[in-house]
Amino acid sequence: MAEVAEPSRTPERMTPAELIERARRANLFFRASYEGTDTQSVRLPGAAVDELIQGLASGVHSELCQIVPYSTASRPTDLFTRAVFRQLAQRATVRRMYLVPGEDVSGSDIDRQLAEDRANDLHPVKVPVRLDGKTALGGKTTQVPMTDMWLIDRQVVVRQEVGRDGLASWVVSRHSEDVERAWSLWTDLMSRVPVAGEDQRRRPGPELTRSLLQSASMLYAMAPMSCGPSHQDSVNCSWYHAAWQYLRLFDMVSSPQWHAQFYTERLVEAVRRGARRVLISGTADYTTLAFVLDAIRSATGDLPEQLDVHVVDKCQTPLLACHWYAKQLGTEVHVHKADITCPDAVRRLVDGGPFDLVVADAFLTRFDRADAATVIDSWSDLLRPGGTVVTTVRLHEGNEWPSSDEAQDDRHRVTDLVDDFELRFRERAASWRGLLSVQLEELSAAVRRYAARMESHDLGDAEEIRTAFGRSGFTLLSGFEVEGVEGELVRTKYLRLCAQLSGDSGGSGG
Numbered sequence: 001m002a003e004v005a006e007p008s009r010t011p012e013r014m015t016p017a018e019l020i021e022r023a024r025r026a027n028l029f030f031r032a033s034y035e036g037t038d039t040q041s042v043r044l045p046g047a048a049v050d051e052l053i054q055g056l057a058s059g060v061h062s063e064l065c066q067i068v069p070y071s072t073a074s075r076p077t078d079l080f081t082r083a084v085f086r087q088l089a090q091r092a093t094v095r096r097m098y099l100v101p102g103e104d105v106s107g108s109d110i111d112r113q114l115a116e117d118r119a120n121d122l123h124p125v126k127v128p129v130r131l132d133g134k135t136a137l138g139g140k141t142t143q144v145p146m147t148d149m150w151l152i153d154r155q156v157v158v159r160q161e162v163g164r165d166g167l168a169s170w171v172v173s174r175h176s177e178d179v180e181r182a183w184s185l186w187t188d189l190m191s192r193v194p195v196a197g198e199d200q201r202r203r204p205g206p207e208l209t210r211s212l213l214q215s216a217s218m219l220y221a222m223a224p225m226s227c228g229p230s231h232q233d234s235v236n237c238s239w240y241h242a243a244w245q246y247l248r249l250f251d252m253v254s255s256p257q258w259h260a261q262f263y264t265e266r267l268v269e270a271v272r273r274g275a276r277r278v279l280i281s282g283t284a285d286y287t288t289l290a291f292v293l294d295a296i297r298s299a300t301g302d303l304p305e306q307l308d309v310h311v312v313d314k315c316q317t318p319l320l321a322c323h324w325y326a327k328q329l330g331t332e333v334h335v336h337k338a339d340i341t342c343p344d345a346v347r348r349l350v351d352g353g354p355f356d357l358v359v360a361d362a363f364l365t366r367f368d369r370a371d372a373a374t375v376i377d378s379w380s381d382l383l384r385p386g387g388t389v390v391t392t393v394r395l396h397e398g399n400e401w402p403s404s405d406e407a408q409d410d411r412h413r414v415t416d417l418v419d420d421f422e423l424r425f426r427e428r429a430a431s432w433r434g435l436l437s438v439q440l441e442e443l444s445a446a447v448r449r450y451a452a453r454m455e456s457h458d459l460g461d462a463e464e465i466r467t468a469f470g471r472s473g474f475t476l477l478s479g480f481e482v483e484g485v486e487g488e489l490v491r492t493k494y495l496r497l498c499a500q501l502s503g504d505s506g507g508s509g510g
Contacts, residue, residue, distance in 0.1 A: 040175050046160070046168035050080055056152065056172070057084050063093045065151040065186055069435065070098045070110060070126070082120075089121040096124045097189060099146055101435070102209030103128045105194060125193045130209070144189070145431040149182060157182040162434040205260035206294040208287065209249070215324060216245035217437040219285065220446070223317050230315040231282065231366040232454075239453055241317040243446040244284050246436070250428040251486075252421070254362045254494075255284070256291045258485045259392050262496045266390045267295030267359065275356035279349065279382060280311040281340055281375075282363035283318045286325035292359055293329060305331055312336040312349060341367075341374045346381050354384035360391040362494070364465075365456045372459055373468055380472040385503025389474065393465055393495040395482065396458035417489045421451040451489065462495050474499035 014022075044052055088094055096117055100110060105126045117124040129144050148160040156174045159182070163169065173179070220242050227238035247253040256263045280288050289311060297303045311322045311333060319335040326333045338345035358379045364372045379389050425447045426440065433440050459465055466476055477498040484493050 041171060041173035041178070044170045044172070046170065049170065052158070052170055052172070053081055053084050056150075056156075056158065057088050059152065059156075060088060060092045061153050063095065063153055064088065065154075066094070066096045067149040067186065067189070068096060068098050069146040069148070070100045070113075085122065086120045094122045096122050097186070098124065098126045099129045099144070099189070100126050101129060101146070101213055102207045103130060103203060104207040125190070127189050127192050128194065129189075129192075143428055143431040145185075147431070147434055149185070151179070151182045151186060154183060155179060160434070168434065203260060204264040205257060206290040208257075208290055211286075211290075211325065211328065212245055212249045213435060215285075215321060216249055218324070219245050219317060219321055220438055222320065226316045226320060228315065230313070231363075232315075237315055237317075239446070239449045241284070241315065243443070243450040245321075246429075246438070246443055247425065247447060247450065248285065248287065250425060252425060252428070253284070253488055254394065254485075254492075255287045256361045257287065259361075259483070259494065259496055260291075262392070262481075262483075263291045263359075263361075263390065264295065264298075266498055267292060267357075268299045270357050270388055270390065271295055271299035275388070277308045277353065277355045278310065278357045278359065279355045280309070280322075281358055281360040281379065282366065283311060283313055283322065283361070285318050285321045288359055288361050289322045289325060289333065293326075293331070303329060303331055307331055307333055308352075310334040310336060310349070310355075312338050312340055312345075314339050340378050341371055346378045350382055354387065355382050356384060356387050358383060358387070358389045358391075360389070362392050362394055364391065365394045365459060368457050369459055369468075372457070373471070376468055376472045376474070380474065380501055383501045385501055387501050388477075389469075389497075389499045389501075391497060391499075393459060393497070394456055395461065395493045395495055396456070397461055397493070418448060418451045421489055422448045454488070465495055465497070469497075469499045473502045475502055476500075 085094055098110065098113065105128045110126055114124045114126065129146070147162060150158040152158070156172065157178050158170060158172050161169050161171055223238040223240075223242035227236055227241055229235060230237040230240075232240045244253060248255055251257065278292055280292060283289065289309070292309060293303060293307075296307070296309075311319060312335075313319055314337070316337055319337060322333060322335055336345075336349060338349065340346070360379075364375060367375060383389070422444055426444055429436065429440055429443065436443065459468070462480070462482055466480070469476060477500055480495070480497050482493055482495055484491060486492075
């Protein structure tokens with residue numbers, strides 16, 4: 001027998017006063033969930049910063065330690081905030097630490113900021129922070145947070161937090177564990193303050209962190225409009241170029257930086273031996289160009305306004321990025337939207353004469369074996385006799401998920417490669433989201449698309465690749481080496497090689 005439905009009940013009608021009371025209760029619940037009920041800490045919205053500064057500055061007795069990410073400090077500073085801290089410096093010690101993204105903390109802009117602080121009786125320092133740099137906090141290693149923090153008399157900590165929606169809030173806490181964590185961060189970062197007179201350049205290759213912070217959002221917005229068919233995607237490669245610089249920013253994609261010592265040594269050597277006409281064959285952005293320009297400057301002591309450096313790619317987006325980067329350095333490079341596998345394109349590229357040097361990073365594995373052989377033939381046609389190719393090739397042998405008995409550093413948290421890649425990106429980007437112009441959720445979706453669609457072709461082992469170059473008239477030089485790197489989805493081995501085109505060197509080695 002079918003059940004008989006109960007008659008519907010008409011909801012009891014509430015008065016306007018009761019509706020207002022319910023709204024008030026909803027507001028109280030929201031405020032409690034946002035601000036919390038902890039008597040040892042309080043959360044405030046980002047817009048309350050002026051009231052926060054005014055309320056806390058008078059409570060500083062002896063010392064205020066401030067951590068300020070320089071990218072935010074370089075914005076026009078509020079006059080009220082400046083005045084408060086200047087007044088505070090008259091009666092207490094105000095120490096200010098600027099976190100400068102990248103390894104190079106030199107520059108007139110940051111030095112002007114430090115000079116202004118000193119003139120107002122503040123005690124500033126500048127600290128280089130790599131985006132893959134870590135610090136030990138609370139017993140675990142974590143990304144250095146690029147957010148504002150104040151430590152008041154080593155008793156109260158004020159820190160800025162940026163939510164997933166990009167909105168900032170402030171947390172004020174006197175919990176002993178929060179204060180200890182803040183002091184640990186301060187002392188760790190103070191140990192990294194550059195010593196005057198020392199060479200601050202710790203790694204080979206150009207320092208690109210600040211450039212990437214500027215251009216990543218530009219390429220993210222540009223890719224849907226400027227991308228089209230390419231070697232990454234026969235229809236449209238915007239999924240590749242939109243995410244790539246953000247992944248590059250957090251050192252999660254293959255780039256010359258993974259082989260910095262190799263590229264720096266080989267490129268400087270080639271320039272010193274006379275290479276002046278240079279072709280970059282295939283590029284995701286301007287990183288390879290930056291290594292070439294850095295080598296020219298290191299080898300010759302100069303970077304001419306007009307260079308005989310050319311970049312060829314099938315997609316317009318990385319060419320626009322290369323043009324932008326060259327402009328930042330006050331120079332010009334030649335860019336060509338062309339297919340390196342097309343004979344007509346190769347002929348047009350050598351209209352100005354053959355090249356001394358071809359540079360390509362992890363480019364050959366964009367192709368299957370037949371097309372990769374065509375690319376190597378194209379390089380042979382583009383180079384003068386004795387000219388050189390400097391490149392890396394991803395090897396697929398051993399390019400696997402680590403075995404269960406292999407020593408792990410907890411890099412992998414889940415067993416799905418795409419899930420794991422997205423998770424690692426979110427962990428690395430979380431502490432830096434205040435510097436990113438695209439929201440973390442949106443970026444994570446783009447990163448996931450990249451991981452799911454990216455493809456690399458297996459060109460065989462090192463000997464098979466040596467043979468492929470030999471068929472095109474190349475002899476491999478001493479740069480023939482296999483090295484393991486972190487990789488994208490899994491740890492990966494790469495072949496690093498220099499190949500010289502057979503024939504008379506013409507008196508100026510490449």
